[in-house]
Amino acid sequence: MKFPSIFRTAAPMRFDIKPRYYDPVREEIEHRTSQIKRDLEAQGLLEKTDGSPRDIGAYGAGIRGAFAQHKGIKERESPNVFASTAMIRTFIFLLLLGSIFGYVYLGPVIFEYMAYAVVLISAVYFFFRLKPKKKYE
Known part of the structure; x- marks a missing residue:
């Protein structure tokens, strides 16, 4: 008899073998x-x-002419530099590194300074992002 429960218990794994047919x-x-x-x-x-x-066999057929067909590194589709994940990761790393060293040298007041800096940078970013583009460019 099983009691009702909100937790799911693990069911035993079933042995399922698929026979091979060789002709x-x-x-x-x-x-x-x-x-x-x-x-x-x-x-x-x-x-x-x-x-x-x-x-030349099944394994070597894919590599023949592969270097001749190389078209080089693809260009980025968007001109936005901050869309890159590497750039975002670098920015987060520098932010964490700056907060650690700032906390060691200045104390908890560094978090206020960093908050002001983030607000200022985001305001400048949104200003240029929301500013209408000129029609003649």
Whole structure:
């Protein structure tokens, strides 16, 4: 008998095995058809279906021409520098570092100074953000 509870108890894990099916005839047919396709492609009687060269194996095919197709580092979509997560992380790190050293050297009054600085910086930011842009630029 189970009593009602608001907490969920862990249920025992169930053993679920999915049997594999191996058909040696089907494997042989697939192997022979792939071999015949490779031979016909090598002779030029059959076009390559995916356009990739098959003479170097499955693992090496992806790297061929990868450096030649490199287009360089993508440019940022937004011109805003503060949209970058690295910039935000750096800003938070400097804020924490400044608060620790300020607390050591000035005491608890540093938090007042930092609050004033944050209010001033956010006011300047919102002023330039909300200021209407000129039409002729």
